[in-house]
Amino acid sequence: MSNLICSLHDQALELSKQYLACEKELLEILVKIEAKRVYLEQGYATLTEYSQKALGLSRDVSWNLVTIVHKSKAVPELKQAVQRGVLPLSKARQIAPHLTKENSQKFIKLAQTMPREKLQEALARECPKVPSVEERARVINATQAELSLCLPKEVMEKIRRAQDRVSESQKKWVGLAETLEQVVEFYLQHKDPKERAKRHEVRKSKAAVKTIQARRTVREFDGAAISHELDFRPINKPIAKIPSKNRVPIPAGIRHEVIIKNAHQCTYQDPKTKLRCEKGRFLHFHHKLPVAKGGTNALENLTLLCSAHHRLEHYQGSA
Ligand SMILES: [Zn+2]
Ligand SMILES: [Zn+2]
Structure with a gap:
């Protein structure tokens, strides 16, 4: 290996060590800021808003940190695992919503050893309400978004029935996206305060x-x-x-x-x-x-x- 490659690798190693150490310290500080509601004093309504606007953290990073801060109030073991460096932030974020005092030991251990997808499957097996696929909505171009979610079978059957009704009323085959659009429109017409x-x-x-x-x-x-x-x-x-x-x-x-x-x-x-x-x-x-x-x-x-x-x-x- 050339000297240049070795040196670049060493620099990257050193910087990522510092980066991970900073992440842990930041979590610790945010726990204190949340406890004293420092963000209100600074004119921000929530810790999330504070960490994005005042600290300049990205949406994802601040979301990960804040979720862990909030869950750590009830389950301090979560914060401690991150601080000991045995649990990466992204994994801590993944298990946080489902963590209780009772299952914390088991889930923190699973999160340390399993890759993300396997961990999601394990969470779904252990907690009946957790979907085996993480919910995700992302904008893919100027006019469209992609939505992935996991539904109970009975809900899917109801959507199929709605699809039949929408197809009948339009006298043509209608796909799931259009069915969802019609259903949402109908719901908003009746329930949305603006309407x-x-x-x-x-x-x-x-x-x-x-x-x-x-x-x-x-x-x-x-x-x-x-x-x-x-x-x-x-x-x-x-x-x-x-x-x-x-x-x-x-x-x-x-x-x-x-x-x-x-x-x-x-x-x-x-x-x-x-x-x-x-x-x-x-x-x-x-x-x-x-x-x-x-x-x-x-x-x-x-x-x-x-x-x-x-x-x-x-x-x-x-x-
Ligand atoms: Zn507002
Ligand atoms: Zn008021």
Whole structure:
């Protein structure tokens, strides 16, 4: 072997040793940052957001680290195995979602010895709900994405039945991708808050033609002093009960208008990049002026935030 090849190999060995050592130290620091919620102090809603935006880690690396940090709270053996250098991060990430106190020893041992695919199969054998193939969605070109997932047999049979119905209604053979598209479209038409809000708008404009009436009644908060609690109800859940005797539930019409106004998306804007949060799930209604300070359910006082940014907003509001 020439001197040059030997030297390149030695350099690569040395650097990867440092790289792996850094990875372990970073995990240790992130565990402390999570425990003290340092990311909130720095203006980030979650540890994931902090590690990507403040630390500049890639999506995959930060996802691996954060998943291990979170799981290590319940199963510290996971973090310890990574720190001892006996478990690579990617494997730790793979077993983390399925790890419990009871199975941790067994799974950590399996992860040390098995290649990724075999490990996934072993997880599937041991935990009935784990698919033998990892779920994956990846964009393959400007207009298409590839989805791979594992389904229970009964679900597949139902999809085949749906495929038959879609084929019948279109009077031609329809593939699985188009069937899925139709099924998803149908589901969203009925369940998506954005679609429901649009229907509400249509109904409202029809009603307005028939009769002239007050557009809406904004029920003012009655002013009693209550502490402002986080309203963590997902927005597509009907209001089952009034959370506090002083708090007036947001009327359905206003809820729909808030959804339409904000395109059913979190309204948090990153102060540095000015980019808006893209989350469209688990959204909460947030009173800009808290109810406890006299904030009302008026459209102008309401906005949508994802759960992480809702928590951040209240953290900063109370700081
Ligand atoms: Zn709020
Ligand atoms: Zn958000």
